Amino acid sequence: MRHGALRAFMAKEVRHILRDRQTLTILLLMPLVQVVLFGFALRSDVHDVRLVIVDPAQDVASLSLRSRFASSSRFRIVATTRSASAVEPLFRRGDAEVALAFEPDFAGRVASRTEPARVRLSVDASDPNTATVIQSYARAVIAQWAEERAADMPAVAVRPVRIATAVRMRFNPTLESVNLFVPGLIALVLTLVSALMTAISLSREKERGTMEVLLVSPLRPWQIIVGKVLPYLALAFANVITALLAAWLVFHVPFRGSVLLLLGESLLYAVVSLALGVLIAARTSSQRAAMMVAMVGTLLPSTLLSGMIFPIASMPAWLAPFTTIIPARWFIVVARGIMLKGVGLPYLWRETLVLVGMALVLMLAAVRSFKPRLA
């Protein structure tokens, strides 16, 4: 009898979800769009750097170095001036990123070899990452040019010492961003569907007064929660699978570890998020408030404090402890470990245990804060 009621309640909930075509479409579309965006559009490699040449000298050497920049595939010369004052307006308007300024007697200094020839590289560092990359590109072009000039020079007995660095990027040799983001994306989708949808759906019943009707029905509180939560869990899973399929089929994101383990961990993470959603709904009074809390309290931290985009190792020391209370942070380690490194539970048991702990604590808190409203 009780279970019959639970089944009926779940059927009602499923019908609610299926009836709202708009939300359903968006929910199913969202992970796909995100995978495509992350895969195609979100890259941080710097190309087509717009360069301003400030060359009062216009001599053999400066022209030669200029042509080296002109023929480089990374740089595009957008302006050539004689005075440095023309640079600033270009930077301000965002029409150029870097300026290369020669000193007046550049060729003379290059030939003399007693004193170093000076060039000044001015970079628009308002975006520090891009600035750093541009700087290293420009230095490489200059160094290569200088090296080739060595052929024109009288031979010197001793070659300079060279220590090469052989760099290997393990687990993601090309630093492909989609490989890094897909694990985070799964966390994001699960948070969105599980925490946000559940929180809103429950607080909607409260706002409309139908929660009271439910509470006086033969359903027990835990049954109400389970009935609410299970359909969303199924939806969340459908989402995870579409995202994974898109990542695998379109972008060939590696799956080095066990897919089964990944799905199991996703389930665990979904339970954590669902419990969080129930807790939020129990503690807030309106859909708007539930949404704000869910959005600001779970979604934004899950993208920015979880290591999904910005590495946790880069955060200031005082901030790092905050990340430990964010479930997504642990899940992302697990998902990346399974997908990119191909490791299993022997390496991931600690993270898994943290998630299990979080699930238990949150579920307990959710059920407890749900009860007082019974009266």
Place this chain on the structure above:
Amino acid sequence: MRTLRVMLKKEFLQIFRDRFMVALMFVMPIVQLLLLSNAATFEVKRAAVYVVDLDHSATSRAVVDRLRASGRFVIEEASSSMTLANEAMLARRVGIIVGLPADFGRDLVRTRAATVQLVLNAEDGAAAGVTSAYASRIIAAYAAELDAAGGVRAAQPSIDVRVRNWYNPELDYRDYMVPGILVQLVTVVGTLLTAMNIVREKELGTLDQLSVTPLARGTFIAAKLIPLWLLALVELSLGLVVARYVFHVPMRGSILLVFGAAAVYLVAALGIGLFVSTLAATQQQAMFITFFIIMIYLLMSGLFTPVRSMPGWAQVLAQANPVKHFILLMRAVLLKGASLRDVASPLAALGAFGAVILALAVRQYGRRVG
């Protein structure tokens, strides 16, 4: 006019009656700004290193010393087994393995060339790139040091490259991120609240009641938008105060220009919210549609990855993205001191977008309710 005043009063009352929401609206974004701005960096302050030194020469030890002395690398573990090192990386105890092959020191003396092996955990893509750049630079500097000690004069012309980093000499990533995150927060709050505020009236049935009163459509929409528009501006001001006094973000341009642009931008942002409210029947729908749109706008806005790094088609699409234009404008005005003339084109794009979306929303609105 009087109706508008009465409606505005009602809206303000309604907003401020819900104390919890007001607190949320103001406290949450500020807390977020404080936390997220600190989190949003790719800079690597401390990388855990595993050293596999098979050489044990003075030179190989010197390389390790230089890495340690830079302060960016901490030698966590060392052994002569690559297998153990791999194990440490799999368990995430270290982020980089520095391998010094046997005969490293001897090769340097004999052939004047040797190779250091760097293996990075590229799970954290950007961090791995930055870490390897640091390490390579330190090792190259050590090579130059050896030359100088040996009195070797370069066989090539020496070019002294002086680099000046304009607008952000310390390369502090927060200066760049804070204005962007501020835009994100104002956008999320403004757009979502607009959409949900109107749909709530729909859900409660009070919208139908309003539509049979002599209240004009324009007055109703103005009464709904103006309070949230003001709230978002207040929120932006609070955010700017935090940016200035907590993060010491430089504000080189005119603050008036920032607010002027924000006023225009918010029309666009709230217009999106209004448009969504005509499509949605429930608050849940409104939230998901808004969230979907905002997510695409934010990811394509250049907030996290530069727009100029995107493929061509994505850059074309980004032109229709108000968030992109406003972030660009905020960064240009605050960090570079751009004037009205410098940012005329993004500002015009914002104005155009605002006008179009508002017109569309109002038309759509008439159709749905009328």
